[in-house]
Amino acid sequence: MLVSRAALSVWGLVLASAFVMARPDIPDRTVQAIRLPGEGVADPPRKVGYWAAKAGGIEAIDLATGKVLWTSTDPGKPLLATADRVYAWAGEFPGRGDGEAVCIRTLDAGDGKRLTNSDLFELPAWVKTGAFPGRAFTATASLNEDILHFHWWARAWYAGGAAPTPEVEKRARKSASAEVRVGLRTGRILGTEPLAPKVTEPGAAESKVGAFTVASADRLERDPGGRTVRRRTVEVKQGDRVLWKREVAAPAYLPLRK
DSSP, rough: OOOOOHHHHHHHHHHHHHHHOOTTTTTOOOOOOEEETTTTEEEEEEEEEEEEEETTTTEETTTTTTEEEEEOSSSOOOEEOOOOOOEEEEEOTTSOOOOOOOEEEEETTOOOOOOEEOOEEETTTOSSSSSTEEEEEEEEEEEEETEEEEEEEEEOOOOOSSOOOOOHHHHHHHEEHHHHHHHHHTTOOEEEEEEOOSSSOOOOEEEEEEEEEEEEEEEEEETTTTEEEEEEEEEEEEEEEEEEEEEEEOOOOOOOOO
């Protein structure tokens, strides 16, 4: 059986490509978020942390001193930080009917100015990204060159005042999750894939980040109007010495609906 030189060349290219793809010395270009307690993220040198601010927007905080370097006025929650960019997600967008949508925002890591907004992508109609009884929403992200992989998980459960029947409770329980690929150069949504559901929301109450130990703690308090609200405090230590504490945004606490 004769094989042409052209065919041999094609097979040679295929084999060479397969060898390149399998080479272990070629680095994985995926950037994972350096996650901080309290739903924050850190920059690659682990010197600056980014959290949703108590008053709204996102704060950049020097981990060594607690100094607020800048505050972004755009609503959002931080997802991932690189040397020059901070990526955040924002949801809710009122006036869009029953369903909610989410967009990815790119901020300048130097001053917090918004550089871009991605296209909006729709969530299932029952999903709520903000405070709502019987709902939970959480998200993480990774970055591969100019594509951001946004991973979200949502849950729903019965949150009424009366004890539900088993059928009512079963109908109320829902879950959904997906990976959304966002092209950062164009802001366009490149695709969506299903994700395995999470048993618990990601995150930790305390973690070691470079030279620092970062911890967060939540507490419930009564506001002047008599409503129960959740407060969240971030604390940063170096060894046994507390460097600073600061209150950041906390998920809203909502009582059961009657």
